[in-house]
Amino acid sequence: MQSVLDSLDAVGGIYVAMFLFAMLSGIFILANAEAAVIALGAASTYEMPKLIVLAVIVALGQCVTHALVFQSGRGLAKMGARGRPRLEARIAKVRALGEKWKKSELLLIAVGAVLGFPPQFLIALLAGMVGIRFRTFMAIDIVGRIVRFVTIVTIAYAV
Secondary structure, eight states, rough: OOHHHHHHTTTTHHHHHHHHHHHHHOTTTTTTHHHHHHHHHHHHHHOOOHHHHHHHHHHHHHHHHHHHHHHHHHHHHOOOOOOOOOHHHHHHHHHHHHHHHHGGHHHHHHHHHOOOOOOOHHHHHHHHHHHOHHHHHHHHHHHHHHHHHHHHHHHHHHO
């Protein structure tokens, strides 16, 4: 593993590779950013400052994906289903769910960002559909994801 990391690191590619992998992992569950960060912390020869930078890059990569999903949800909610009753019924269910969580929506976003449950992908979609402000969502998502990945890499490095 270290030889691959050294090859990427020689050209600065480890940062780009981790950012792109994190974007992918925001959508595809099989591309697991948490596992990648654990592997970096536990198996690489990188020192803690570089690991923290990589953890922040991973967090920001996932936040880019969450921003795209948020905007997709907003677009879907604005567009509606137009002649598709089944899709319109699902959109109505999402809006009802959003109303149910109205008083604790910011807490839900924060919990998803830090703990990963419920999946932040779904929270981003829901937040976009129910009309949460984009700046508010992104501020919570960025801080929460950074806390999540820095904590993960720190624990992996310590163990």
